[in-house]
Amino acid sequence: MPLIRNGEIVADTWRVLEEVEDIPAEGDVIVSLERLKNSTKQIAARADRTGVAIENSADPVELEAHLAHLDLIALEFPAFTDGRAYSQARRLRTQYGFTGELRARGNVLVDQAGFLKQVGFDSFEVTDGQSLEIWNASARSMTLTYQRGYDGGQAIREFAR
Amino acid sequence: MYRYDEFDATFVRQRVDQFRGQVERRVNGELSEEEFRPLRLMNGLYLQLHAYMLRVAVPYGTLNSAQMRKLAFIADTYDRGYGHFTTRQNIQYNWPRLPDVPDILEHLAEVEMHAIQTSGNCIRNVTADHWAGVAADEAEDPRPHAELMRQWSSLHPEFSFLPRKFKIAVTGASADRAAIRYHDIGLRLKKNGQGEVGFEVFAGGGMGRTPMLAPRVRDWLAKEDLLPYLEAIMRVYNLHGRRDNKYKARIKILVHALGAEEFTAQVEREYARIDAPHIEPEQQELKRIAAYFAPPDYDALPGDDPALALRLEKHEDFAGWVERNVSAHRAPGYGIVNISLKPIGGIPGDASSDQMRAVADLAETFSLDEIRISHEQNLVLPNVAKRDLFALWQSLGEHSLADANIGLASDIIACPGLDYCGLATARSIPIAQDISRRLGDPARQREIGDMKIKISGCINACGHHHAGHIGILGLEKRGEEYYQITLGGSGDERASVGEIIGPGFSAENLTDAVETIVDTYMGLRENGETFLEAYRRVGPDPFKEAVYATH
Known part of the structure; x- marks a missing residue:
C-alpha cells in the first residue's frame, strides 16, 4: 500500500499498533480510538509520535480532548463512494483546529485526489497499482474551485472577478 | 442571463479534459467499470438499456438561442436528431457513443454549458421556477441564488460522495411551480415583516418509493447566509444519512427517522459552529451574479394590445392557445409564452432538432433571446410582447409547436420508461400517448380543465406520479406490466401525495380507467371546481366505485 505525501511516494514511518500489543515508548504508532481513550496518560508520556485511526462513523468530538497528543489522524474510506470522511476531515481542520497529518486510507482512488486535498488530507494510502503520475495529474486536473474556505485550487475568493 | 467569465470557462474546460482522460483510462482498461461508474455519472453519463445516455444540465432551466442551437447540433451530430427534456429541466440524449462524449462536452463548453452533476450521488442540477424573473407573483428572482448554488455545488470537495443523489429547487413566487417540497432541499424567497427578502427552507422531501413532503426547517434565513446554512444541512446528511440501503439513503429518510425537530436541531448546531x-x-x-439577471429593457407598452383583442375575437384557435399557453408577465404589454412539447399522441418532452432550431430563432425574434425549460417538460419563451403573440403563434404552428394544452389532460409528464431506461419496470411513453389520444380532443380537454396526469415507469418516480392529480405508476409482475393509479397528488404550494385507489390495471385497461375517473369528476364537480378541488372535497370513494365497478 504506497503512501503519497506532497506528490511523492514516501516511506511510511508509522506503524498501526495491533490491539494485543503494548503501547511502545518509542516509534510512530497509530492506535485505535479505544486505545487512545483508555491510555491517555501513557500516550501523553511517549517520546515519539502517536496517531489514531477512527471509523468513518465516529464523531470527531471524541478526539477533542486528545488532540494535543495527536500528530496524525487516519480516516477511513471503506468504499471510495462512502464520503463520510470528507466531512470528518473538514470538521477536524476547521472546527477542532487539528494541524497534524490527516491520512486517507482504505479504498482511496486517484480520481479523488483533488477533493481529498481540498478538505484537508495531506497523506494518502492509495490502492496498489495506481501510478504516482496519474495521481499527481488527477490532483492537479482542476486548478479552480468554486467553494470558499476549502484548500487547494484557486478559489473564487482569490480570483479577480 | 448568466454569462461565464474566465473562471467559469476555465473550470468547465478543465472538467472536460479531466473526463477525457478518464474515458481514455476506461477504454484502455486502466479503470474498471465499477471505478468509472461514479466518475461518468458525475458527468451526466448513464449506461441504459440499449446505449449510453447523456444528460446535459440546463441550470435552473434557462437557455439562450445559441445554446438551444447547440443542443440541436448535438442531436443531429451525435444522436438521432432529437432530444428529451426532463422533469429536472435537463435534456437527455439517448444514443451517444462513449468515445464521442468528451467531444460533446467540449461543444457544450463552447456555449457555456455542461453535464456536470446531472447524475451521481452528489448535488444535482439546481432547478427553479420556470417563470423566474418574469412571473407576476414573485417576491424576488430566484435565479441569481440558483446560479450561486450551481457554482457552489459544482465539484464540491466535501459533498461529491453523498449517501444518495441530492436535489435542490428554488422559487421566488407564492405559487409553487418548482415543486419545492418534493425536493431534498426546497427554498422559497419571501418577505418578512420588515419587508426584507430571505429564504424559507424546507428539507427532506422526495418522491421514489417513499414519497415525503419536506417539512420546514427554517422559517427565515437571511439571503447571505444561504451557503453556510446549506453546508450545515449537507454535512449532517453526509455524516448521518444511511449508506447501507440505497432505498433508505435519501435525506428524507434521515429527516423522518430523526424527526423534523431533531434534524433541525442538528443542522442548527452545525450551522452555529x-x-x-x-x-x-x-x-x-x-451583486456581480445578480447583475446578469437584471430585468431586460422592456419596451414601454400599454397593458392591452388593441390588435391582439381583435385577433382573439376572430381566431378561435389562437384565442384558445392564448388562454391556455400565455401567462401573466410582470411587465405591462408582455406575456409568458408556454410552448407545449405534448402534441396529441406524441412523446412528452421530446423535441426534434428542427423544433429546437425553430424555438431558438423565435426566441431571438420575439423573446429577448431567452428560453426556459419547465419541469413539466415544456418550453417557455418568457418575454413576448403581446403585439407579437399572433405572429409567434403562427410560426409555432409551422413547427407543430402550437398545441393549446398547457395544464390540460394531454399535458402529461412521463419518464422515458422501459423504452429507454435501465431501471424501468414498465413502459411510460405508450401509456402517455394512449391517454393523450383518448382525452386529447381540444374541446373535451378544455371542458375537463386543469388536470395533471403524471406517469412513472418504475418506483423511482421520475415521472412525478406522486404529485399527479392522476398519478400512474408502471410496475411488473410475472413478466406483465401493470399500472397503479394514485389520485389527489400535487406539487404546488398546497403539495400533497397522491393516494393509491386500489388494484392496478393492465396496459390495455388503464386508459379506460383514467377516462372513467375523468368522467366521474365531470359528473360530480360543482361550481367549476377543478379535478383536484373536487377530489379534495369528495375523497377517493366515488372514483373507486366508478373504476372498480366497470372493471
Whole structure:
C-alpha cells in the first residue's frame, strides 16, 4: 500500500499498533480510538509520535480532548463512494483546529485526489497499482474551485472577478 | 442571463479534459467499470438499456438561442436528431457513443454549458421556477441564488460522495411551480415583516418509493447566509444519512427517522459552529451574479394590445392557445409564452432538432433571446410582447409547436420508461400517448380543465406520479406490466401525495380507467371546481366505485 505525501511516494514511518500489543515508548504508532481513550496518560508520556485511526462513523468530538497528543489522524474510506470522511476531515481542520497529518486510507482512488486535498488530507494510502503520475495529474486536473474556505485550487475568493 | 467569465470557462474546460482522460483510462482498461461508474455519472453519463445516455444540465432551466442551437447540433451530430427534456429541466440524449462524449462536452463548453452533476450521488442540477424573473407573483428572482448554488455545488470537495443523489429547487413566487417540497432541499424567497427578502427552507422531501413532503426547517434565513446554512444541512446528511440501503439513503429518510425537530436541531448546531464568513460569498460577488439577471429593457407598452383583442375575437384557435399557453408577465404589454412539447399522441418532452432550431430563432425574434425549460417538460419563451403573440403563434404552428394544452389532460409528464431506461419496470411513453389520444380532443380537454396526469415507469418516480392529480405508476409482475393509479397528488404550494385507489390495471385497461375517473369528476364537480378541488372535497370513494365497478 504506497503512501503519497506532497506528490511523492514516501516511506511510511508509522506503524498501526495491533490491539494485543503494548503501547511502545518509542516509534510512530497509530492506535485505535479505544486505545487512545483508555491510555491517555501513557500516550501523553511517549517520546515519539502517536496517531489514531477512527471509523468513518465516529464523531470527531471524541478526539477533542486528545488532540494535543495527536500528530496524525487516519480516516477511513471503506468504499471510495462512502464520503463520510470528507466531512470528518473538514470538521477536524476547521472546527477542532487539528494541524497534524490527516491520512486517507482504505479504498482511496486517484480520481479523488483533488477533493481529498481540498478538505484537508495531506497523506494518502492509495490502492496498489495506481501510478504516482496519474495521481499527481488527477490532483492537479482542476486548478479552480468554486467553494470558499476549502484548500487547494484557486478559489473564487482569490480570483479577480 | 448568466454569462461565464474566465473562471467559469476555465473550470468547465478543465472538467472536460479531466473526463477525457478518464474515458481514455476506461477504454484502455486502466479503470474498471465499477471505478468509472461514479466518475461518468458525475458527468451526466448513464449506461441504459440499449446505449449510453447523456444528460446535459440546463441550470435552473434557462437557455439562450445559441445554446438551444447547440443542443440541436448535438442531436443531429451525435444522436438521432432529437432530444428529451426532463422533469429536472435537463435534456437527455439517448444514443451517444462513449468515445464521442468528451467531444460533446467540449461543444457544450463552447456555449457555456455542461453535464456536470446531472447524475451521481452528489448535488444535482439546481432547478427553479420556470417563470423566474418574469412571473407576476414573485417576491424576488430566484435565479441569481440558483446560479450561486450551481457554482457552489459544482465539484464540491466535501459533498461529491453523498449517501444518495441530492436535489435542490428554488422559487421566488407564492405559487409553487418548482415543486419545492418534493425536493431534498426546497427554498422559497419571501418577505418578512420588515419587508426584507430571505429564504424559507424546507428539507427532506422526495418522491421514489417513499414519497415525503419536506417539512420546514427554517422559517427565515437571511439571503447571505444561504451557503453556510446549506453546508450545515449537507454535512449532517453526509455524516448521518444511511449508506447501507440505497432505498433508505435519501435525506428524507434521515429527516423522518430523526424527526423534523431533531434534524433541525442538528443542522442548527452545525450551522452555529460553521465558519460562515469563510464560506459565504462576498456582497460584491452576489451583486456581480445578480447583475446578469437584471430585468431586460422592456419596451414601454400599454397593458392591452388593441390588435391582439381583435385577433382573439376572430381566431378561435389562437384565442384558445392564448388562454391556455400565455401567462401573466410582470411587465405591462408582455406575456409568458408556454410552448407545449405534448402534441396529441406524441412523446412528452421530446423535441426534434428542427423544433429546437425553430424555438431558438423565435426566441431571438420575439423573446429577448431567452428560453426556459419547465419541469413539466415544456418550453417557455418568457418575454413576448403581446403585439407579437399572433405572429409567434403562427410560426409555432409551422413547427407543430402550437398545441393549446398547457395544464390540460394531454399535458402529461412521463419518464422515458422501459423504452429507454435501465431501471424501468414498465413502459411510460405508450401509456402517455394512449391517454393523450383518448382525452386529447381540444374541446373535451378544455371542458375537463386543469388536470395533471403524471406517469412513472418504475418506483423511482421520475415521472412525478406522486404529485399527479392522476398519478400512474408502471410496475411488473410475472413478466406483465401493470399500472397503479394514485389520485389527489400535487406539487404546488398546497403539495400533497397522491393516494393509491386500489388494484392496478393492465396496459390495455388503464386508459379506460383514467377516462372513467375523468368522467366521474365531470359528473360530480360543482361550481367549476377543478379535478383536484373536487377530489379534495369528495375523497377517493366515488372514483373507486366508478373504476372498480366497470372493471
